[in-house]
Amino acid sequence: MSSLTQPKTGDPIPWTQLLKSGYRIFVGSHAAVPNELMADLIANSRGLNDIEVTQVFTLSDNIWAERKYAELFTVNALYIGGTSIRNAVAEGRADYTPTFLSEVPKLFSDNVLPLDAALIMVSPPDELGYCSLGVSVDVVSSAVKNATKVIAQINPSMPRTNGHSFIHRDQIHAWMTADAPIPESPPPEMDQAVEQIGQYVSVLVENGSTLQIGMGKVHDAVLRYLGNHKDLGVHSEMISDGVARLMKSGVINNRKKTFHRGKTITSYCMGSKMLYDFVDGNPHVELYPAEHVSSPVNIARNEKMVAINSAIEVDLTGQVVSDSIGRLLYSGIGGQVDFIRGAALSKGGKPIIALPSTAQDKNGKLISRIVASLTPGSGVVTSRAHVHYVVTEYGIASLRGKSVRERTLEMIRIAHPEFRRELLEKVREFYWVPEYQAQAPTSIAELGPVEQKEYVFDDITYTLRPLRPADERLLQEFFYTHNKETLLMRYNHHVTQMSREKSCSLVSVDQRRDLALCFTDRDGAREVIQGVGRYYFSEADNSCEVAFVIKESRRGKGIASTLLKEMESIARKRGIAKMFACVRRDNKPMLSIFENNGFTYRPGDTMDELYLELALSGEKD
Incomplete structure (x- = not known):
């Protein structure tokens, strides 16, 4: 049994026997704040001064932090919450002690912040005498274990929660019964x-x-x-x-x-x-x-x-x-x-x-x-x-x-x-980015609200998303996986280097005008580019030139066709009149992809190339 005779239900709490001036007390947290208990203390605080109230967030008006109670209470907030606490801290009438929530219990158990009393709210005891800490166990549990005295507001409205949430009535030195609604947090307004x-x-x-x-x-x-x-x-x-x-x-x-x-x-x-x-x-x-x-x-x-x-x-x-x-x-x-x-x-x-x-x-x-x-x-x-x-x-x-x-x-x-x-x-x-990084990042509104889509090819999940300025290194890695034939087909000559500056120019795209998309997958936690498609807009005739390249090991799975269809969809939404591409005659796989997606062709500017074109509506959908 506790050392203090517990008052019968309805009897006043003997505050002057329980507390002394200069004590440190803990007040129950979040929605388990014992507002009625604190109000009773304030009403019966004659002769008490300079009590430190240690607390985390409380769903309360925190009236004890108001200026008129400055001689009775000083608040030490381990988490600032509510206007009264925030104002008191800002005005220097209360303190803020920064700490991790997980380490608050050790402040009590290690006597860094020794507690003379813990004021808490609990459910009524069951037939075995156990009360529940209800909706807030967090640091209340440690306060109960380490405080010299435990004073409780027994609230019939307090839910009985499971877990490590119980305290026996013998651990409580004094209590009052006060039935009150558990403080609610209204749903915030969305925008x-x-x-x-x-x-x-x-x-x-x-x-x-x-x-x-x-x-x-x-x-x-x-x-x-x-x-x-x-x-x-x-x-x-x-x-x-x-x-x-x-x-x-x-x-x-x-x-x-x-x-x-x-x-x-x-x-x-x-x-x-x-x-x-x-x-x-x-x-x-x-x-x-x-x-x-x-x-x-x-x-x-x-x-x-x-x-x-x-x-x-x-x-x-x-x-x-x-x-x-x-x-x-x-x-x-x-x-x-x-x-x-x-x-x-x-x-x-x-x-x-x-x-x-x-x-x-x-x-x-x-x-x-x-x-x-x-x-x-x-x-x-x-x-x-x-x-x-x-x-x-x-x-x-x-x-x-x-x-x-x-x-x-x-x-x-x-x-x-x-x-x-x-x-x-x-x-x-600050030299955090180089001088040649001139284009600020832009978005592709037509790709949807999250700017990415998922596709599955051969049981592998790929993400279709915009190329981004931070992809500079990823694009370099992608480039250096290509064999000589791929580089010849894509660039029409033997390219041997993708410099950091060149890669930067390719990923720093004004996506509102031009377009640069990529397909990526995961190698463990690392993202890897497996295909890139882009178009370059020409304002002169309201057209765009299309190009794409797929990693050799991922071809023939539908990635290229999907890229082309996504680019076509975005071009149509932007009201572009036509898409075109210049492709080497000997690049049979790419020619086939364009033809299968409705492009028609004619001889290009050189004997080695074909010119492919797809007429669009030229009007926004």
């Missing part, structure tokens, strides 16, 4: 940019993946676009309404997980009453402490682990700012680094940062969130070496294994078009 980000991220999620999803509208958008996926799992520091909906539909079934198979694993839940009802007694959802769920080692035990997190800004090398806007401390580190690192260590894992490409400053001016240099005072939460993918509404930047030059070009490609030229000019000053 077109966020919807597009969700669609892009869903492309990166393979069937059978295990997901970590954070909070906010980007993450909600991702969940909306996973409805057609199969056999997904969840290992995440939090779950929201979207996870519950996907579990109900069978998309999330956890069958392919390699750690905690069959279970959705999380440390807290935050959403609507629907979510709280869903997790109540649900044997398929288990809550565990943050040190277990957010451990990078445990995260990596799930194969195909996909970690999806957001950011305030990202620089062109991949440095991620998540907890501050310049010198303004805004949120916290949370579980981002833990999950990004865990996903990177996972077999087939994908660490992803997703964010809108722009924001508005305090004057309403549009600013880029993809920046050449971080805003002065900004803190790097996730390093440039951690992130594999960055996603905006303009595409997916693949950074893994890329040089600073390559990732700079990838990042500019997913920036808002209004800022791409400016970003390119800035990084040329």
Whole structure:
């Protein structure tokens, strides 16, 4: 039994016996914040001063952080959340202690932040005397274990969740019963940019993946676009309404997980009453402490682990700012680094940062969130070496294994078009890209919203996508796989070198005017170009000249015909009047492809060539 006589239900909590001035207390987190318990403490705080309130994010008004309670409380936020906390930190009335979510429990257990009391919210005890920590186990579990006293708000509305979520009533020194709705997090409003980000991220999620999803509208958008996926799992520091909906539909079934198979694993839940009802007694959802769920080692035990997190800004090398806007401390580190690192260590894992490409400053001016240099005072939460993918509404930047030059070009490609030229000019000053890199990345709207398609030839999955400025090295590698005959047929003379500058010119295309597509597949985690098709637009007669080349080992499978059909489709949508090509007479396979796709031919300018032409409508579809 506890050392203090527990008050009967309805009796006042003897705060002056439990707490002293100068104590450090922990307040329950996220949707399990004991608001009524804190209100009772404030109402009965006579004689108490300078109590430090240590907390992570709380779904609350955080009235204890208001200026009028400055003599009673000082807040030490391990994660900044809510207007009251943010204002108190900005005004110097509260502190922010940056820390990984997985390491918060050790701050308590190692007495770095010793706790005199933990104020928590729990469900009523069962017949064996066990209460559930309900919708928030995360760091509450450690606070309960390490605090000198535990004071609870017993809430009949608190769901009883499974996992490591239980505390016996003998561990509680004092309590009050207060029935109150669990705080809800309203669904965020979506916009077109966020919807597009969700669609892009869903492309990166393979069937059978295990997901970590954070909070906010980007993450909600991702969940909306996973409805057609199969056999997904969840290992995440939090779950929201979207996870519950996907579990109900069978998309999330956890069958392919390699750690905690069959279970959705999380440390807290935050959403609507629907979510709280869903997790109540649900044997398929288990809550565990943050040190277990957010451990990078445990995260990596799930194969195909996909970690999806957001950011305030990202620089062109991949440095991620998540907890501050310049010198303004805004949120916290949370579980981002833990999950990004865990996903990177996972077999087939994908660490992803997703964010809108722009924001508005305090004057309403549009600013880029993809920046050449971080805003002065900004803190790097996730390093440039951690992130594999960055996603905006303009595409997916693949950074893994890329040089600073390559990732700079990838990042500019997913920036808002209004800022791409400016970003390119800035990084040329730093010599991150060479002086001959003059064309800013452009997009192919006609290829569809995600600018890529998948095809299967001979049981091999290929991706059709635009050639990009960061493909300079990939195109060089592709060139040097060609034999002499291929080079002769393609270039009409024996080319022996593809210089970096020449390769740059071939991948740096204004895709709004000309066109450059490629087919790629995977050699392990490495992307390999297997075919390239392009056309060059002539404004004089509204025509385009077509050319393509396929790796020798991949010919005869339909890649060339597919490339030609895709280019024809885009040309028609752009209202181009005709397509033409000049092909050597002895290049029988290529002549056959053009003829089979409706091109007619006549003698070319030389005896060695044929001129092939396909009339298009000349009008946009």
